[in-house]
Amino acid sequence: MEPLIEVKNLSQEFHLTKGLLQSLRFEKGKLIKEDKVVHAVNSVNFQIQKGEVFSLVGESGCGKSTTARTIIRLLEPTGGQVLYKGKDISHLSAKELLPYRKSMQMIFQDPYASLNPRQRVEEIIMEPLLFHGIAKTRSEARERCMDILKRVGIRPEQAGRYPHQFSGGQRQRIGIARALAVNPEFIIADEPVSALDVSIQAQILNLLMDLKDEFNFSYLFIAHDLSVVRHISDRLGVMYLGSIVELGDKHALFGNPVHPYTKVLFSAVPTVGEKPLVESIEAQGEIPSPVNLPKGCYFSDRCPYATEKCRREKPVLKEIEPGHLAACHML
Numbered sequence: 001m002e003p004l005i006e007v008k009n010l011s012q013e014f015h016l017t018k019g020l021l022q023s024l025r026f027e028k029g030k031l032i033k034e035d036k037v038v039h040a041v042n043s044v045n046f047q048i049q050k051g052e053v054f055s056l057v058g059e060s061g062c063g064k065s066t067t068a069r070t071i072i073r074l075l076e077p078t079g080g081q082v083l084y085k086g087k088d089i090s091h092l093s094a095k096e097l098l099p100y101r102k103s104m105q106m107i108f109q110d111p112y113a114s115l116n117p118r119q120r121v122e123e124i125i126m127e128p129l130l131f132h133g134i135a136k137t138r139s140e141a142r143e144r145c146m147d148i149l150k151r152v153g154i155r156p157e158q159a160g161r162y163p164h165q166f167s168g169g170q171r172q173r174i175g176i177a178r179a180l181a182v183n184p185e186f187i188i189a190d191e192p193v194s195a196l197d198v199s200i201q202a203q204i205l206n207l208l209m210d211l212k213d214e215f216n217f218s219y220l221f222i223a224h225d226l227s228v229v230r231h232i233s234d235r236l237g238v239m240y241l242g243s244i245v246e247l248g249d250k251h252a253l254f255g256n257p258v259h260p261y262t263k264v265l266f267s268a269v270p271t272v273g274e275k276p277l278v279e280s281i282e283a284q285g286e287i288p289s290p291v292n293l294p295k296g297c298y299f300s301d302r303c304p305y306a307t308e309k310c311r312r313e314k315p316v317l318k319e320i321e322p323g324h325l326a327a328c329h330m331l
């Protein structure tokens, strides 16, 4: 089956522009202009099928949000491709992207920052409906807006209010309603509950999962909380320094994590009364900067098992068992 989303060798770099004087340095008697580049995403490959929940996990700064923002074309990739139902959308113009803007929606971590504080909720939801021509008239848009609000648990009589008049959880419901309004097929949820009260998180996650079942859309889900990821994902990818080090079905990954970094990440999860996910492994030192990527395997200078080969050659993802891939020379 053709995947809904296919990410091929996707890379994203940011050039850190400094003043001309700060970026000049002498080397062997010559003046050299130095350009610092953040290698945020490095040749990432994965696919998301229709109706599937695919999650990205990894420590802060490993490139999860940048990958998401590049897939949804908030950023143009600096390398590789994003295919949507087989069509390469990596370098489409704003106009060519319009139909995809409707099909791909994003739910943000901070619903307050992503909702226009000066718009009433009904305007927030009706605007994309009218813009994309999903509703032909304002009354049609209003009717659809009210249906969607009801579906996400907001009462229609609250539609005339402004975002600040709602609680955090309700605001996230409004953010979800806005995404839902345009009939998307693919939703990126980047830390959708981490800004919310713990007591509210489960309600919002349940809402997201119910909507998926009802509308059969696919999710790219990003969360710090591995127990949440374990609960809601079908498959996941583990990222380290902008690369995927392990990828597979959640049962395979949580049941049998094989990459040393995955083990480090998973062994940091506190387990209450349960058997720990993996034997405890600790990484040495700090995560290197994505400005100066290590040679060879990006994890090599922190990995307790690294050999000479690991420091020389970057391992590629290979199949460990059907559908379970890892990038490690030791496997």
Ligand SMILES: Nc1ncnc2c1ncn2[C@@H]1O[C@H](COP(=O)(O)OP(=O)(O)OP(=O)(O)O)[C@@H](O)[C@H]1O
Binding pocket: 014, 038, 039, 040, 058, 059, 060, 061, 062, 063, 064, 065, 066, 067, 290
């Ligand atoms: N616009 C930008 N300009 C320069 N560097 C950036 C930019 N956006 C992200 N980065 C850098 O790219 C790397 C990846 O960042 P990203 O936000 O994708 O990580 P993340 O995995 O989402 O982290 P978190 O879990 O904290 O949200 C980081 O080193 C970050 O500092």
Ligand SMILES: [Mg+2]
Binding pocket: 064, 065, 066, 190
């Ligand atoms: Mg992020």
